[in-house]
Amino acid sequence: xxxxxxxxxxxxxxxxxxxxxxxxxxxxxxxxxxxxxxxxxxxxxxxxxxxxxxxxxxxxxxxxxxxxxxxxxxxxxxxxxxxxxxxxxxxxxxxxxxxxxxxxxxxxxxxxxx
Amino acid sequence: xxxxxxxxxxxxxxxxxxxxxxxxxxxxxxxxxxxxxxxxxxxxxxxxxxxxxxxxxxxxxxxxxxxxxxxxxxxxxxxxxxxxxxxxxxxxxxxxxxxxxxxxxxxxxxxxxxx
Numbered sequence: 001x002x003x004x005x006x007x008x009x010x011x012x013x014x015x016x017x018x019x020x021x022x023x024x025x026x027x028x029x030x031x032x033x034x035x036x037x038x039x040x041x042x043x044x045x046x047x048x049x050x051x052x053x054x055x056x057x058x059x060x061x062x063x064x065x066x067x068x069x070x071x072x073x074x075x076x077x078x079x080x081x082x083x084x085x086x087x088x089x090x091x092x093x094x095x096x097x098x099x100x101x102x103x104x105x106x107x108x109x110x111x112x113x114x
Numbered sequence: 115x116x117x118x119x120x121x122x123x124x125x126x127x128x129x130x131x132x133x134x135x136x137x138x139x140x141x142x143x144x145x146x147x148x149x150x151x152x153x154x155x156x157x158x159x160x161x162x163x164x165x166x167x168x169x170x171x172x173x174x175x176x177x178x179x180x181x182x183x184x185x186x187x188x189x190x191x192x193x194x195x196x197x198x199x200x201x202x203x204x205x206x207x208x209x210x211x212x213x214x215x216x217x218x219x220x221x222x223x224x225x226x227x228x229x
Contacts, residue, residue, distance in 0.1 A: 036220075043204070043220050044220040100145055100210075101159065105156060
């Protein structure tokens with residue numbers, strides 16, 4: 001069975017700091033990769049997604065992620081965070097043979113200090 | 115209409131109550147999902163409906179009973195719940211195009227508290 005690991009459970013940054021959140025998955029075949037964000041009291045929103053093509057994908061709100069197949073990783077980055085980025089971030093993977101099923105990582109809680 | 119709606123937003127129920135959660139989408143999606151999310155945890159898949167038929171049940175206790183009356187609606191009937199069932203219940207939907215992954219769109223959730 002596929003699994004998704006997010007090694008940073010809690011991250012605290014000051015505004016304008018750079019952000020990188022790690023995501024690793026275990027499936028060796030074709031994958032579709034996602035980052036979701038959940039702001040306090042709000043629903044899951046898609047930040048960005050990778051299906052194929054350029055491994056560097058850009059999403060909303062200045063976020064980007066890089067798919068490195070050899071490392072089974074899909075790390076999320078943002079060059080300069082804002083207080084409004086305080087939220088929970090989930091990496092999710094759909095394995096090519098899993099239909100529409102998503103497997104979520106454990107989440108990373110980001111707190112940005114003003 | 116590009117959103118998934120869920121009602122109610124909040125629900126408090128006793129262990130002997132029967133209640134239902136409702137999910138609706140008008141995007142023409144033919145796959146719908148129920149997830150359970152405990153605080154500070156990722157969503158956990160409960161059920162998947164495909165073309166109004168239950169296709170996946172992730173070993174969910176029978177006190178949770180899903181229903182898909184039509185392609186736009188998904189219900190989750192609750193009966194004899196336990197306090198540990200308190201959680202955020204998320205609904206999602208996706209298109210159903212064979213041979214490719216179809217992105218899921220999530221609703222805002224129903225926050226359930228079982229007393």
